Amino acid sequence: MQSDRELMMRVAEGRMEAFETLVRRHQERAWRIAYHYMGDHDDAEEVAQQAFLNILDAAESYNPSAKFTTYLYRVIANLCIDRTRKRSPHLSDDPPEQDSPTPAPDRRMADRERDRAIRNALDELTDRQRMATVLRYYEDLSYREIAATMDATPKAVERLLARARKALGGKLAEFAEK
Amino acid sequence: MNCRETRHKLDRYLRGELPGEVADEVKTHLKGCPDCRGALDTARELAEVFHRASTPPTPEGFASDLRELAAEREETILGPLPAWRTLSTPWRAAVAASLVVGLALGIIMGSGPENPAGQEVEAAQAPGLDYLSDSPRGSINRAFVSMVSDSQGEK
Numbered sequence: 001m002q003s004d005r006e007l008m009m010r011v012a013e014g015r016m017e018a019f020e021t022l023v024r025r026h027q028e029r030a031w032r033i034a035y036h037y038m039g040d041h042d043d044a045e046e047v048a049q050q051a052f053l054n055i056l057d058a059a060e061s062y063n064p065s066a067k068f069t070t071y072l073y074r075v076i077a078n079l080c081i082d083r084t085r086k087r088s089p090h091l092s093d094d095p096p097e098q099d100s101p102t103p104a105p106d107r108r109m110a111d112r113e114r115d116r117a118i119r120n121a122l123d124e125l126t127d128r129q130r131m132a133t134v135l136r137y138y139e140d141l142s143y144r145e146i147a148a149t150m151d152a153t154p155k156a157v158e159r160l161l162a163r164a165r166k167a168l169g170g171k172l173a174e175f176a177e178k
Numbered sequence: 179m180n181c182r183e184t185r186h187k188l189d190r191y192l193r194g195e196l197p198g199e200v201a202d203e204v205k206t207h208l209k210g211c212p213d214c215r216g217a218l219d220t221a222r223e224l225a226e227v228f229h230r231a232s233t234p235p236t237p238e239g240f241a242s243d244l245r246e247l248a249a250e251r252e253e254t255i256l257g258p259l260p261a262w263r264t265l266s267t268p269w270r271a272a273v274a275a276s277l278v279v280g281l282a283l284g285i286i287m288g289s290g291p292e293n294p295a296g297q298e299v300e301a302a303q304a305p306g307l308d309y310l311s312d313s314p315r316g317s318i319n320r321a322f323v324s325m326v327s328d329s330q331g332e333k
Contacts, residue, residue, distance in 0.1 A: 013267065019248060023241045031236040045237050049244050056248050111232065118231050137228035142195065162186045169220040176223030 004068035012059040019059075023052050026072055029139065033073065036134045037080040039119050047083060051076045066148075073135065073149040081127045114175040121171040129164040132157055179203045184214050188221045 002010075002021070010018035030051055034044035054075050055062075062071070122130050128150065135141045135149060143154040143161075150157065184207045190196045191204045208215050 009267075016245060016249065020241055020245050023244050027236050027240050027244075031240065032233050035233060036231075041234065041237075045240070048240070049247065052244055053248060053251065056251075111230075114227065114230070115232050118227065136189070137225065138231075138233070143190065158186045161189060165189065165221055165224060166185075168224055169217075172227045173220050173223040175227045 005064045008059060008062045008064070008068065011056060012062065019052075019056055022055075022068075026069070027052075029069070030072060030076055032138055033076050033134055034080060036122070036138050037131060038084070039123060043083065047076065047079045051079055054079070070145060070148050073139075073141075073145075074151075077131050077135075077149050081131060084127060117172060117175060121168050125164055125167060128152075129160050129167070132160040133164045133168070136161060179207045181207075181211060181214055184208070184211070185217050188214075188218050189225075192218070192222055192225065 002018075004022065004025070007018045007022045011022065027048070030048040031044065034047040034051070035041070038044045038047060051072065055072065122133065125133065131150060132146055135146045141149070143157045146152075146157045147154045152160075184204055187196060187200065187204050191201060194201075196204065208218060
């Protein structure tokens with residue numbers, strides 16, 4: 001299997017099949033970050049697609065010393081933050097239906113309520129707190145990786161996440177399974 | 179370690195990501211601080227809530243739609259790819275090497291002395307372009323020399 005770096009070199013040569021391989025390999029994580037940050041299906045799809053198009057445009061200047069996923073996270077994070085700063089306030093999507101196995105109706109309602117509470121709580125964070133939270137809790141990135149993605153120091157990430165936890169804790173702790 | 183420092187590190191403490199010495203300091207602080215133990219419980223619950231949150235699947239056709247979008251953009255912004263960009267790196271290197279070799283051969287062949295012995299050559303015997311025509315060899319050169327001599331004589 002070709003590495004991300006090799007694929008990027010081929011993308012720089014104009015090889016579209018290499019680009020498609022990269023997209024298929026990383027589309028899920030790009031989508032997950034964009035969706036949990038934006039909270040809107042259409043916005044998230046646009047952001048995730050735009051991120052890959054930006055990577056395609058800049059393929060010739062790609063610096064292989066940086067891990068490709070860090071590069072991808074950085075492009076997505078910048079697009080997400082930029083887009084939320086420009087857009088007018090909106091209502092987030094209703095949380096998605098759970099996939100199989102089909103849970104009992106009560107369970108399903110509880111899950112939807114939990115997802116909606118998460119969405120509302122995330123929307124109240126600052127842009128950077130929200131991005132740090134998404135990268136940490138949905139992507140399980142280390143503080144060092146989050147710092148590299150957000151062009152910050154690990155210490156700054158520590159502060160961002162501590163404030164985010166303080167804001168989120170009171171609103172979401174009740175949804176934890178006891 | 180005070181409460182503020184401890185709370186900044188609770189998340190990594192829970193995941194075992196702190197260096198041993200720092201983790202020990204957090205542990206010591208937690209033993210004597212009920213408020214920070216409460217914050218640790220909240221951090222644990224928060225991680226658990228996020229862990230169970232739903233994520234919708236990637237939109238269907240995401241990659242193929244993106245490939246079409248990318249192809250359209252390449253056509254619109256750049257026009258069709260130039261032929262050299264469709265070649266892989268080894269082919270590009272081979273083409274570049276052939277061009278360099280060809281150029282070098284051309285320079286070497288073109289820079290050789292036409293009269294290596296350095297002898298003076300009469301204009302009439304100098305090689306001319308008339309070998310391409312039906313005229314007798316050297317006739318054009320001779321005609322040119324005589325024309326120049328006549329015009330100088332007139333002065």
